[in-house]
Amino acid sequence: MLSQYPEQDMPEIDAGRLWAGGAATAVVAALVAVVGILFARGVLHVAVFAPQHAGVWGNANTFAYAAVAAIAALAATGVLHFLLTTTPRATVFFGWIMVLLTIIAIVVPWSVITTRTTLVATTTLNALIGLAITSLLIGAASGARSYPRRRYDQLAQDTREWNG
DSSP states (O other), X not given: OOOSOGGGGSOEEOHHXXXXXXXXXXXXXXXXXXXXXXXXXXXXXXXXXXXXGGOTTOSHHHHHHHHHHXXXXXXXXXXXXXXXXXXXXXXXXXXXXXXXXXXXXXXXXXXXXXXXXXHHHHHHHHHHHHHHHHHHHHHHHHHHEEOOHHHHHHHHHHHHHHHO
């Protein structure tokens, strides 16, 4: 049985580890954006975020998109940190928030982009960035949690009792 003081059984959040994971996620999100644009423009010859004559690297929009992806990852880290310190089952709520935000990022281009190939490339890229941010940060949250030793001892004892 856990202690009569549930706040003592709450996991502790290592903010440094969480934000290091957030920074690494920001780098991955930016790289997913760059690789996605390079693939769309270089392999598929789809003009994503720049006119076709701008070449494989496009223009400054390529790097702006990567920067926005990195900033989104850092903002998501802030949301996750807040949820971890205030909400039960924080990663479930975080997952829902991120899925809904990713859906918004997928739907918005439908009202802005007119060519079908550019639309497919953009929505696929937005989905991949959202998936990368969500999955990596949920993993970072798991690595940033630690439970008091007393709770581990109690869980081990409970497990022994259940297993006979």
